[in-house]
Amino acid sequence: MKRNVAIIGGGQTYHAARRHDVDQGEMVNEAVRAALKDARMTMDDIDAVFLGNMEFFEGTHLTDCWLAGSAGAYGKPGMKITTGGTVGATIIGAGMHHVAAGLFDKVLCIGFEKQEEGDTGAILSGVAHPLYGRSMAGAAVGYFAMMGTSYMAAWGAKEEHAAMVAVKARQNARKNQYAHLKLDITIEDALNSRMLAYPVRMLDMCPASNGACVVILGDEKTARDRCKKPVWIRAMDTAHNEQFEIDWRNVTLTKPIFSTACAARMYKRLGVDDPKKYFDVFEIYEPATWAEMVWYEDLGLCSRGEGFKLMEEGATAIDGPIPVNPSGGVLSTNCIGASAMLRVWEAALQIRGDAGGHQVPKEVNRALATAYGGTNWTVMTALSSSTED
Amino acid sequence: MENKFVQAPFEVDQHITAHSNYFAGKMGSKFYVALRDSKEILGVRCKTCSKVLWPPRETCGRCFSLLTEDDLVKIGPGGSVVSFTRVHYSEPIHPDVDAPLVYAVIQLDGADSGMTHLIGGVDPEQIEIGMRVTPVFIENRNGNILDIVYFKPE
Numbered sequence: 146m147k148r149n150v151a152i153i154g155g156g157q158t159y160h161a162a163r164r165h166d167v168d169q170g171e172m173v174n175e176a177v178r179a180a181l182k183d184a185r186m187t188m189d190d191i192d193a194v195f196l197g198n199m200e201f202f203e204g205t206h207l208t209d210c211w212l213a214g215s216a217g218a219y220g221k222p223g224m225k226i227t228t229g230g231t232v233g234a235t236i237i238g239a240g241m242h243h244v245a246a247g248l249f250d251k252v253l254c255i256g257f258e259k260q261e262e263g264d265t266g267a268i269l270s271g272v273a274h275p276l277y278g279r280s281m282a283g284a285a286v287g288y289f290a291m292m293g294t295s296y297m298a299a300w301g302a303k304e305e306h307a308a309m310v311a312v313k314a315r316q317n318a319r320k321n322q323y324a325h326l327k328l329d330i331t332i333e334d335a336l337n338s339r340m341l342a343y344p345v346r347m348l349d350m351c352p353a354s355n356g357a358c359v360v361i362l363g364d365e366k367t368a369r370d371r372c373k374k375p376v377w378i379r380a381m382d383t384a385h386n387e388q389f390e391i392d393w394r395n396v397t398l399t400k401p402i403f404s405t406a407c408a409a410r411m412y413k414r415l416g417v418d419d420p421k422k423y424f425d426v427f428e429i430y431e432p433a434t435w436a437e438m439v440w441y442e443d444l445g446l447c448s449r450g451e452g453f454k455l456m457e458e459g460a461t462a463i464d465g466p467i468p469v470n471p472s473g474g475v476l477s478t479n480c481i482g483a484s485a486m487l488r489v490w491e492a493a494l495q496i497r498g499d500a501g502g503h504q505v506p507k508e509v510n511r512a513l514a515t516a517y518g519g520t521n522w523t524v525m526t527a528l529s530s531s532t533e534d
Numbered sequence: 535m536e537n538k539f540v541q542a543p544f545e546v547d548q549h550i551t552a553h554s555n556y557f558a559g560k561m562g563s564k565f566y567v568a569l570r571d572s573k574e575i576l577g578v579r580c581k582t583c584s585k586v587l588w589p590p591r592e593t594c595g596r597c598f599s600l601l602t603e604d605d606l607v608k609i610g611p612g613g614s615v616v617s618f619t620r621v622h623y624s625e626p627i628h629p630d631v632d633a634p635l636v637y638a639v640i641q642l643d644g645a646d647s648g649m650t651h652l653i654g655g656v657d658p659e660q661i662e663i664g665m666r667v668t669p670v671f672i673e674n675r676n677g678n679i680l681d682i683v684y685f686k687p688e
């Protein structure tokens with residue numbers, strides 16, 4: 146990177162299925178003010194604003210324009226970013242590149258979603274190929290159902306393993322004051338929840354949440370001058386797949402796909418030999434239980450086909466050796482436009498030691514955040530307490 | 535002339551219907567309840583900028599001041615035409631009024647920004663910039679900007 150870039154502040158709204166008390170602008174504004182307070186800044190300090198959400202998910206277009214006042218973006222440079230499920234991380238990527246390039250010193254990044262307002266299923270069907278996919282659209286549940294079936298057949302995993310992921314996420318969420326689904330559930334509860342599309346049950350899926358997240362980025366001078374605990378973005382990368390490469394259903398595949406290609410590039414750049422030792426905590430984008438176990442493998446935390454064993458051992462528990470999603474993750478909170486930003490922000494909070502009730506009980510210096518969008522792409526962000534690595 | 539067989543372009547019909555509900559929030563709810571129940575039009579005063587804004591919003595875009603329900607003020611109901619146009623065609627997105635119809639930007643008394651609405655009850659030839667107008671409300675209001683049917687000359 147031309148210039149080092151740090152996360153110098155951030156904030157989030159609480160996340161819930163209903164936010165009837167606020168309109169979209171008022172909800173976004175809550176997160177903007179929380180982030181400015183965290184960074185001890187005012188809107189006058191901010192050089193540019195980058196904002197994003199899922200296209201048309203709340204029945205509104207051009208959200209950068211008509212949320213300009215609430216976002217604090219009036220008269221400031223910036224742009225709207227829209228990359229689906231990954232958008233929250235892509236917004237940070239856009240902000241990071243602008244700061245790294247020297248164009249701006251202080252950038253405010255906003256990801257939000259008010260999922261309850263729009264017909265998200267209908268809008269999402271527009272993601273499927275008009276000629277070959279749309280009439281067969283199964284939305285997110287269908288995608289992860291295929292993954293789960295393939296995963297069990299290939300490796301001998303059981304529905305119980307997915308249930309363990311479901312329980313871990315919601316029990317971690319109970320420690321996170323901002324999380325949506327703070328559910329005190331057991332393996333039995335997960336296994337007995339309503340079947341949606343085999344093997345995906347209700348508790349195997351993320352909720353539809355409303356909420357916003359804001360991250361403020363600064364150049365090295367700003368970060369060192371005015372931030373007590375800057376969290377440095379050491380690397381960001383992204384990779385895509387075309388939707389008819391059905392690699393995501395075939396979990397035994399060994400050729401590089403979006404997730405493995407992205408991780409490999411990033412690890413090479415950072416000199417990572419063993420990611421589970423290099424990173425102290427992971428915040429991954431797991432819209433479904435099965436995806437979490439596949440992520441373990443894609444990120445190289447274990448060998449191919451061993452992800453469910455990692456789960457079984459409790460290795461990825463909040464107090465385990467490889468904590469994954471101490472925040473409760475996407476399974477507990479999915480305001481999509483904010484979700485990938487929340488992964489980065491939660492990872493940053495862990496490095497700062499400011500995660501509160503869901504702070505992992507060990508020293509955290511490095512963290513990895515992933516994003517995930519249908520149809521098959523990712524944005525990964527490596528964070529560190531130091532600019533030395 | 536070469537006699538060439540041309541394949542008709544093949545197309546697949548696509549149709550997406552997407553319904554949405556916009557929650558009016560803190561300021562929007564106050565505005566619509568006042569309009570529906572009291573035929574009152576609310577704006578919001580930013581003390582920092584000394585401006586009264588319509589529509590009412592929680593953050594002053596200019597200075598980023600946090601505005602509250604205590605900053606809501608009644609504006610209008612009368613106002614002045616800032617600009618207008620006579621529309622000679624119909625579109626499904628237009629209000630349920632036959633063309634020709636007159637759209638105007640109206641600056642309500644006490645406000646520093648304009649509201650777009652219809653002008654009615656007057657020969658369009660008589661409308662001019664600066665003309666004084668006042669709202670006409672429908673009988674059964676349900677909390678919609680069309681609870682005002684149109685603005686007519688004072």
Ligand SMILES: [Zn+2]
Pocket residue numbers: 580581582583584594595596597598599
């Ligand atoms: Zn102001």
